[in-house]
Amino acid sequence: MAIVTVPVLSRSERNAMAMQAAGTERPATIHDIAAMCGVAASTVSRALSTPDRVNIRTRARIEAAAAQLNYTPNSQAKALSSGRTGAVGVLVPDITNPFYFDLIRGTQLQLKAAGYTQLLVDTEESDEVEASSMEQLRKSADGIIVTASRLSDEALLAAAAKTPIVTINRDVAGVPAVVIDTPSATSQALDHLISLGHTQIAYMAGPLTSQSSTLRWTALAAAAEERGVDVRRLGPFAPKTQSGAAAADAAVHSGVTACIAFNDLIAIGMLQRLRERGIRVPEDMSVVGCDDIFGADFCNPPLTTMASPIEQAGRVAVSMLLAQLNPLAGGGSRSRSLMPTHLTVRGSTGPAPAAS
Amino acid sequence: MAIVTVPVLSRSERNAMAMQAAGTERPATIHDIAAMCGVAASTVSRALSTPDRVNIRTRARIEAAAAQLNYTPNSQAKALSSGRTGAVGVLVPDITNPFYFDLIRGTQLQLKAAGYTQLLVDTEESDEVEASSMEQLRKSADGIIVTASRLSDEALLAAAAKTPIVTINRDVAGVPAVVIDTPSATSQALDHLISLGHTQIAYMAGPLTSQSSTLRWTALAAAAEERGVDVRRLGPFAPKTQSGAAAADAAVHSGVTACIAFNDLIAIGMLQRLRERGIRVPEDMSVVGCDDIFGADFCNPPLTTMASPIEQAGRVAVSMLLAQLNPLAGGGSRSRSLMPTHLTVRGSTGPAPAAS
DNA sequence: CAAATGATGACAACCGATTGCCAAATGTTG
DNA sequence: CAACATTTGGCAATCGGTTGTCATCATTTG
Structure with missing residues (x-):
């Protein structure tokens, strides 16, 4: 052989x-x-x-x-030996939501500018998916940006101990966060409605697990009490235009003349439903949204909304995360950043109808 | 010592x-x-x-x-030794464009289902950024999905020889592609407008480097000739709502009674500008968009548009890419997939105004 | 009972880079 | 010119896996 x-x-x-x-x-x-x-x-x-x-x-x-x-x-090899991957994970609960488009754009731009790659993950509004994604990213990313987390404070804190994390719209002591100050804008929205003569107002709540929704309601309820007007809470409603129909019906049934929605998606959905039912906006019903997403300016009527610097929030979150990753650059990284918001008045709010 | x-x-x-x-x-x-x-x-x-x-x-x-x-x-280590990274790059020219939101959602969902990670890259409508991103991804991703590529046919073909690639809305012989059949929908749109009595129609073109825009115009011009109506081409216009203003002015100036826009963003921008100028839609001017993006249904008036199965296109592209990566699964992978479209008639189109 | 067969698991090279340590080469000084 | 300080660059280990090769052991068969 x-x-x-x-x-x-x-x-x-x-x-x-x-x-x-x-x-x-x-x-x-x-x-x-x-x-x-x-x-x-x-x-x-x-x-x-x-x-x-x-x-x-x-x-x-x-x-x-x-x-x-x-x-x-070769970035893989580099990552293996140096321990840093040059990637940052961005977790969003629902890519479908236009709110996150602006956010993603902000993170993307800032990350690219710093030479990092963005790993985008949709957690499908599930805390389990969120947790497993974070565990996965722990090894394939240098840090994580978590938006509107569905996890418990403890879970977030534990995760932050293992990986550099910055949250957006989720404030947990000990975890660096970017918070968009919609609660304060909520009071502005309330004052706006009061100045238009509204006294019966509804808050169309978002998901129960959303800290943002809770904070907005708390701020709103406090402001309402202070001003002596009646604000009731309806919902919860899923943050989608489809939920707007139910929200609109609930608002009409409750007899209010104005409502403040958890976000623009619900508000826009409400506008559509109210139109279908022949209820005029703003003559019969005023609607205020939140976030000022794409579309809020050209819906019918254009939506009065609390404008959030969403894209900027994304950029800031990235900056905070990178500061955490490279402490050398000095400039003591703040661990909490509050983004200001303001009310943008458009056509969906108007004077309260004469008492019927 | x-x-x-x-x-x-x-x-x-x-x-x-x-x-x-x-x-x-x-x-x-x-x-x-x-x-x-x-x-x-x-x-x-x-x-x-x-x-x-x-x-x-x-x-x-x-x-x-x-x-x-x-x-x-550890995915890094796995990638290093096995040569496959478990990631797929998705290149979009502009994350800002809502068209890509749906696309990204489609790819994201399908990739995740297959256990892959999505690397999202915004090429900023630049062929250079696109080329360098592809080169970068060649090592950090198993394959690439390229949407509306700005590269030359040769460059794409060369890239496809080095890395598994699937294009979306860019048809080059030899490169697997998912093409949304908007040209055929364009003819439907034309017929729709003709049936409403319009004879003077404009096409508001997209970027010159966009193959989609060229194909749509070609199909439209051919159909117009066949039917004996006058369709002129205006533009090019950037695919953003801001460009809609210029497009609207151009359309009005040209004296047409209806226009077919390259995409919904331009169309929505036109609606806003026409409203500002006191030109009624659809009484004075009919507008047809393309893609049926988020917002097309709730703008004012709701937009008649050529509905594209965008998310589905993303899913199909991923499937084709994965078939290319794992040839074992059999099922001869097609190299070209044409996605059907249809016209969705809403409020932005109506009968042609009586001759003035 | 010995030989052939197959199942099993260890060894070691390798993927492409990073980095501590050390030796050789170079330059400087007295 | 010797002694010492500095560069400079190579060796080899390491990151966390994968995979080809081969020795060993158990099992089946003649």
Whole structure:
């Protein structure tokens, strides 16, 4: 029986063969550069990451070779040895919600500017998915931005101990957070409605698990008491336009003349339903939304809403996270950032109808 | 001078110390499992990835240990050695555009279902950013979904030779593609307008680099000739609501009674501008959009538009890409998928005004 | 009972980078 | 010119897995 000797191939030989076979030019590695320059791979690594550590002449040679081979470091390998992945996870409860479009845009822009990659994850409004995603991201991302978390305070705190985290619209002591100050805008909305003569007002609540909704209601109820007007809470309603129909019906049935919705989606859904039912906005019913999402300005009528600097919130969250990741840059990173909001009055609010 | 002997620590010892020091429980590795079960790390690897290759009893022990340690494989390391990252890049020209929201949702859902991670990248409508992103993703993703590419046919073809790619709304021979059949819907839109008595119609074109816009215009011009009506092309206009103002003015100035916009954003922008100028829709001017994005149903008036199965297109693109990645599953993967569209008539189109 | 067969699991190389440590080369000073 | 200080760059271990190869052990068969 003949013994077939299989020649042992060096890395570059194999690479060359692979290229020949597949026609697919394999990305260059530091070894390729090292071979080309006649130095060790470690020197190449240093030349590119710690330039001072390498003679300026060899560095120049290496840089030239790198450019010629069109070298780009393999991020996987980098991540494995250095421990940092250059990626940041962004968790949103529902990509469908336009609110998060602006947020995602903000994080995306800021992350890209800092050379990071964005890993977008839809947690489907589920705390379980959220928890498992975070666990997963712990290894594949350097940090996580969690929006409108559905997790318990304890769970969030525990997670924050393991991974750098910044939350958005979820305030837990000990976890850096960006909070959009809609509760204060809620009072403005109430004053706006009161100035229009409304005294019977409803708050169309969001999900029970939403801290934002709770905070808004608390602020609203306090302000209402203070001002001596009647504000009742209806719902909860899912933050989708479809829920707007139920919300509209509930509002009409309750006899109020104005309502403040948890968010613009519900408000826009209400507008549609009210129109269907022949109830005029704002003549018969005033509607205030929250967030000023895409569409709030061109719906019918245009929506009076509490404008949130959503995209900016995303950017700030990224900045806070990056400050946490690279403490060197100084500038003591604040652990909490409150984003101001303001009321944008459009066509969906008007004077209260004469008492019937 | 005393010689201090630094004890050499084993991996697990170091790990233990790190845990003690930081209080941060480091994720378990196959080595931890191996140590716990008294087997080699490679055996653990096989037990988890090639179960048949390992005795059922040891496998059970390993699985138990893995569960107890709450083991999750490190995706970076996996990617490094296996060559596959479990991630798919999704390139969109502009995250701002609501069209891509639906698309992103579709890809996200389908990718997650298949256990893949989505890497979202905004190419900012720039061919350079697009090219560099693709080069970057070549190593950090198993495949790429490119929407409305700004690259040349050659560049796309070259890229597709190096990485599995599926394009959306960009048809290049040799590159798998999902194409939304808006050109055919354009003819339907034309017929709809003709049936309403319009004879002077404008097409508000999108970016010159957009193949979709060109194809729609070609189909529209052909259909117009066939039917003997006058359709002129105006623009190009950027696909943003802000461009709608210019588009509206151009349409009015050209004297047409109806226009078909490249997409809903332009159409919605037009509606706003026309309203500002006191031009009634649809009494004075009919407007047709394209895509049926979020907001098209509740703008004022609701927009007649060519409805695209956007989310579905995203899902199909993912399926095609995954079929390309795992050819084993059989089912000869088609290289081109045409998504049907249809006209959704709402309030923005009406009978042509009596000749003035 | 010995030989052939197959199941099982350990060893070690490898993926592409980073980094501590050390030796060689270079430069400086007395 | 010797002694010492500094660069400079290579070696090798490491990150956490995967996978080819091979020795070993148990089982079946002649």
